[in-house]
Amino acid sequence: xxxxxxxxxxxxxxxxxxxxxxxxxxxxxxxxxxxxxxxxxxxxxxxxxxxxxxxxxxxxxxxxxxxxxxxxxxxxxxxxxxxxxxxxxxxxxxxxxxxxxxxxxxxxxxxxxxxxxxxxxxxxxxxxxxxxxxxxxxxxxxxxxxxxxxxxxxxxxxxxxxxxxxxxxxxxxxxxxxxxxxxxxxxxxxxxxxxxxxxxxxxxxxxxxxxxxxxxxxxxxxxxxxxxxxxxxxxxxxxxxxxxxxxxxxxxxxxxxxxxxxxxxxxxxxxxxxxxxxxxxxxxxxx
Numbered sequence: 001x002x003x004x005x006x007x008x009x010x011x012x013x014x015x016x017x018x019x020x021x022x023x024x025x026x027x028x029x030x031x032x033x034x035x036x037x038x039x040x041x042x043x044x045x046x047x048x049x050x051x052x053x054x055x056x057x058x059x060x061x062x063x064x065x066x067x068x069x070x071x072x073x074x075x076x077x078x079x080x081x082x083x084x085x086x087x088x089x090x091x092x093x094x095x096x097x098x099x100x101x102x103x104x105x106x107x108x109x110x111x112x113x114x115x116x117x118x119x120x121x122x123x124x125x126x127x128x129x130x131x132x133x134x135x136x137x138x139x140x141x142x143x144x145x146x147x148x149x150x151x152x153x154x155x156x157x158x159x160x161x162x163x164x165x166x167x168x169x170x171x172x173x174x175x176x177x178x179x180x181x182x183x184x185x186x187x188x189x190x191x192x193x194x195x196x197x198x199x200x201x202x203x204x205x206x207x208x209x210x211x212x213x214x215x216x217x218x219x220x221x222x223x224x225x226x227x228x229x230x231x232x233x234x235x236x237x238x239x240x241x242x243x244x245x246x247x248x249x250x251x252x253x254x255x256x257x258x259x260x261x262x263x264x265x266x267x268x269x270x271x272x273x274x275x276x277x278x279x280x281x282x283x284x285x286x287x
C-alpha cells in the first residue's frame with residue numbers, strides 16, 4: 001500500500017481531496033470504513049485527544065489496522081488536534097500515520113518553536129509519519145453552536161514563515177472555516193463559505209499539502225473550489241455526529257422496548273455512512 005504522503009500526492013494529481021472523518025465509537029468506524037469500501041477511495045480516520053481518551057489510543061490503532069488489512073483499503077489514522085508532545089508521541093508509538101500538532105492558540109513564535117521540536121521527535125519514532133501544524137483561529141468543539149466564530153484568517157506571509165521554520169508536512173490554515181455548526185446549518189438554511197483566494201495564495205507560497213478543518217456545514221461549491229485552490233484533506237466531524245444522533249433517535253423511537261444494542265445501532269451506522277459516502281463522492285468528483 002502507498003504511504004499517506006504518496007496517497008495525498010496521487011489524489012491531488014487526480015484533482016481530488018481525501019476525506020478525514022472523526023470517530024467516537026465503533027459505530028463511526030464501521031460507517032466510515034463501509035463508505036470507503038463502497039466508493040473505493042482512500043480515507044483518513046481521525047481521533048482527537050478526547051476521542052482517543054474514550055476509545056484508547058492503542059486500541060483504536062489496532063482496530064484500524066485490522067480493518068485496513070481485512071478490507072485491503074488505503075485507510076490512514078490521524079491523531080487529530082493534539083496539544084502536547086507526550087500525546088503526540090503516544091499516537092506515533094501506537095502506529096498512527098499522522099499527527100495534527102495543534103498549538104495554534106499560542107503566539108506564532110512559540111507555536112513554531114514547539115512544532116519544530118515535535119516534528120523532529122515524531123520523525124525519530126517513525127520517519128514516514130506526517131506532521132501537521134496549524135496557525136489561525138477556527139474555534140474549538142465539533143458541536144452545535146449558538147454563534148459561529150468570526151474566523152481570523154491565516155496570513156500568507158505567516159503561513160510561509162511557519163512552514164519554512166517548522167518542517168511540517170501539512171498545514172491547516174484558517175480560511176473562513178470554523179469548527180462545529182450552527183443550528184441553521186444543521187437544518188440546511190445556512191452554509192459556511194470559504195476564502196478561496198486565501199487558500200490559493202497560501203498554497204502558492206507554501207507549496208505544501210493543505211488541510212481544511214471544520215468542513216461540516218460548508219457549501220458544496222466552496223468545498224469543490226477549495227480543492228481546486230489547493231486543499232488536499234477535508235475534515236468532517238459535526239455532520240457525522242448529527243447523523244449518528246438522528247439515526248439513534250429514530251431507531252429508539254421505532255423500537256421503544258428494544259434493549260439489544262446490535263439491533264438498535266445499525267440505524268446510526270447507516271445514517272453516518274450515508275453522510276460519509278456523499279462527502280467521499282464530492283471530494284473525489286464522483287457522480
